[in-house]
Amino acid sequence: MDTFIQLVIDGLALGSVYAALALAIVLVNQSTGLINFSQGAMAVLSAYFAYVLIGWGFPTILAILGSIVVSFLLGAIVERLLIRRFEGGDPDTAVVVTIGLLTLFTGIAGWIWGYNNRQFPSLFPLETVDILGAVVSVRSIGTTLTIVGIMVVLQLLFQGTKLGLALRAVAINPSSAAYSGLPVGRLLMIGWGLAAALGAVAGALVAPALTLTPGMMDTALVYALAAVIIGGLNSPLGAVVAAWGIGVLENLAAVYVPFIGYDLKIAVPFIILFVVLLVRPQGLFGRKVVVRV
Amino acid sequence: MNRMSKLLSNTWVRVAVVVVVAALLLIAPLVLPVFANQTLTRMGVYAVAVLGLNIIMGYTGQVMLGQIFFLGVGAYVTAYGVNNDWNIVVTFFAACILPGLLGLVIALAAARLGGLAIAMVTIALPIIGVPLAKRLTDLTGGSQGTSARFSSAPDWTGLDNDQWQYYMVMVITVIGFVLAYNLVRGKFGRAMAIVRDNEAVARSIGISPYRYKVMAFTIASIFGGASGFLYMVAVQYTSPETMSFAHSISLLAAMVVGGAASIAGSLIGGVYYVLVPQVTNAIDPTVTAISQGIILVAVLFILPGGLVSLPRVIRRLTRKRDTAVATSPQTTSPMHQDAGQAAEGPETERQGQS
Numbered sequence: 001m002d003t004f005i006q007l008v009i010d011g012l013a014l015g016s017v018y019a020a021l022a023l024a025i026v027l028v029n030q031s032t033g034l035i036n037f038s039q040g041a042m043a044v045l046s047a048y049f050a051y052v053l054i055g056w057g058f059p060t061i062l063a064i065l066g067s068i069v070v071s072f073l074l075g076a077i078v079e080r081l082l083i084r085r086f087e088g089g090d091p092d093t094a095v096v097v098t099i100g101l102l103t104l105f106t107g108i109a110g111w112i113w114g115y116n117n118r119q120f121p122s123l124f125p126l127e128t129v130d131i132l133g134a135v136v137s138v139r140s141i142g143t144t145l146t147i148v149g150i151m152v153v154l155q156l157l158f159q160g161t162k163l164g165l166a167l168r169a170v171a172i173n174p175s176s177a178a179y180s181g182l183p184v185g186r187l188l189m190i191g192w193g194l195a196a197a198l199g200a201v202a203g204a205l206v207a208p209a210l211t212l213t214p215g216m217m218d219t220a221l222v223y224a225l226a227a228v229i230i231g232g233l234n235s236p237l238g239a240v241v242a243a244w245g246i247g248v249l250e251n252l253a254a255v256y257v258p259f260i261g262y263d264l265k266i267a268v269p270f271i272i273l274f275v276v277l278l279v280r281p282q283g284l285f286g287r288k289v290v291v292r293v
Numbered sequence: 294m295n296r297m298s299k300l301l302s303n304t305w306v307r308v309a310v311v312v313v314v315a316a317l318l319l320i321a322p323l324v325l326p327v328f329a330n331q332t333l334t335r336m337g338v339y340a341v342a343v344l345g346l347n348i349i350m351g352y353t354g355q356v357m358l359g360q361i362f363f364l365g366v367g368a369y370v371t372a373y374g375v376n377n378d379w380n381i382v383v384t385f386f387a388a389c390i391l392p393g394l395l396g397l398v399i400a401l402a403a404a405r406l407g408g409l410a411i412a413m414v415t416i417a418l419p420i421i422g423v424p425l426a427k428r429l430t431d432l433t434g435g436s437q438g439t440s441a442r443f444s445s446a447p448d449w450t451g452l453d454n455d456q457w458q459y460y461m462v463m464v465i466t467v468i469g470f471v472l473a474y475n476l477v478r479g480k481f482g483r484a485m486a487i488v489r490d491n492e493a494v495a496r497s498i499g500i501s502p503y504r505y506k507v508m509a510f511t512i513a514s515i516f517g518g519a520s521g522f523l524y525m526v527a528v529q530y531t532s533p534e535t536m537s538f539a540h541s542i543s544l545l546a547a548m549v550v551g552g553a554a555s556i557a558g559s560l561i562g563g564v565y566y567v568l569v570p571q572v573t574n575a576i577d578p579t580v581t582a583i584s585q586g587i588i589l590v591a592v593l594f595i596l597p598g599g600l601v602s603l604p605r606v607i608r609r610l611t612r613k614r615d616t617a618v619a620t621s622p623q624t625t626s627p628m629h630q631d632a633g634q635a636a637e638g639p640e641t642e643r644q645g646q647s
Contacts, residue, residue, distance in 0.1 A: 035409045035412065035413060037358075037412075037416070082590065085594070086593075091408075091409075092350075092354055092356055093593060093597065095356050095409060095412060096356065096545070096549055096589075096593060097590060097593050099356075099358070099542060099545060099546075099589075100546070100586050100589035100590040100593060101586065101590065102542065102586075103539075103542055103543075103546065103582055103583075103585050103586035103589065104582075104583060104586025104587060104589075104590060105586070106582055106586075107580070107581070107582030107583030107584070107585065107586045107587075108583055108586075110579055110582055110583070111579050111580060111582075111583045114579070115579075214582075215538075215539075218420065218538055219420060221416075222416055222417045222420050225413040225416060225417070226413075226417065228413070229406065229410060229413055229414070233408075261428075263424045263427065263428060264421075264424050264425065264428055266417075266420060266421055266424065267421050267424075267425070270414075270417050270421060273402075273414065274402050277402045277403065277405045277406055277410070277414075278401075278402055278405065281405040281406040281410075282406070
């Protein structure tokens, strides 16, 4: 029983990292209709920013906050300079651009910092606490709570502020939003910036466990995409719930299903995904998108 | 310039060009050094993989990120067949059909969700494929990989191994390209194009986008499997690393740089896939990934049709300059635009935001 609780809480922590990335993907998809395949690579760059700041002697929390700010700017710049040109055109081209950015950002990280693993300090103490007899690391709890906190803030931003209202308007109908005087371009930049900032959080949370490498987020990106499909592309809540579900289930499967084990646990979300796509292709929480011709 | 294009449109000149190129390709391995032959052979291998990717992505418009997985499966099937003394022809067909079946099953699920679902599902294939190949030690040889020596030159040919491998790969590559050319020129190709351009229109004239996406995906994976067989002919060894995520992205980059929805572009893609890493690795291995990213993004910005559209773009630019003084500025007629060319161009396909 205690192993079970421990696995569930560690799974939630893992799932929280996927959730942060999945939220970033949903955010971009909501505002531009794109899937940003470079979201993970941008998160890696953010983690390296934080790594550099820590190297300069900043405390970990300040370094991470700094990298979040830098990432916000990076996301906004990427949207303005690169993605803007392909918006409104063929979506496939824009997606290929993000795949190019995935290689580019991974390449930049590898070029500057090399491909060796680097240690990244944890934001949370390495202690453990007892919960119902199970030994649970503070890091897992902290990671999960951080994501819950971010979700609340995002929810407040989108539902309770004027900026959130404007962002939602652009997501629903960019041309009408433009007619009513909203600065659509600037709002899209903010959307991408927010997504990149979320990615920075994901990067900082996962880097201590995985150690910092340019390809650190490749796997997390795949999990996040699976979560996005399972939860529904247009449902932030669905994506987070799906990400947690994936994190918990894969952890349980790794221990209780001998064939899967730790090396094959990445197959778990895709078995779920397969079933979901066959039974409910719009995702568990998603709405069916109807395209008018 | 004008005289040049007139010359090229002459049928006899075209035939002559084809004959000369074919002769060069046949003679090349006999005179080139071993390393050049091996490089050319690998270009053929990857050209087939890029060709398959082009069928699903360029012609049918479905972004696919897992083509390397099917290449890997094809390579493993080949190795397994050779090591269990299957007939080589049986091995070849098994290396095509098994990846094809896998592709069919994956596409049946992935194509259910429209839009980018195929991209989002197939990105997982190499990432699952690598640990899976490591796990299935009995079939794949685990992390060490497996080798299969079956492409040594028979004695009666009097050829060296690299020459024999070159010819084997070239024959299958040419057959693959001819098949693909006929496929995309025919009824099936037009159906794929309409699925790419407008699914609603496709549906209204009785073409099921779902069915054509699944079929195109299956064909792409069969080509992937065939290129896996060729990979084994050329390299004679495969390991889980063969189907790593980075290779999968490179394959996609090669397709876009070569030219989406273009048969010749697939060939250029194969050349690009082999040549550019060789050059960048020689300069500095750490710049390989970054240069690939820069090239891909730059091509999308400057030359969305890929390298294969370069002559057309140059011709259009020069013609524009010629006629700008003369009469109307409207020079490029849509007639000259190859139907497939529109695939990746941001200027085309600007559908109304509704």
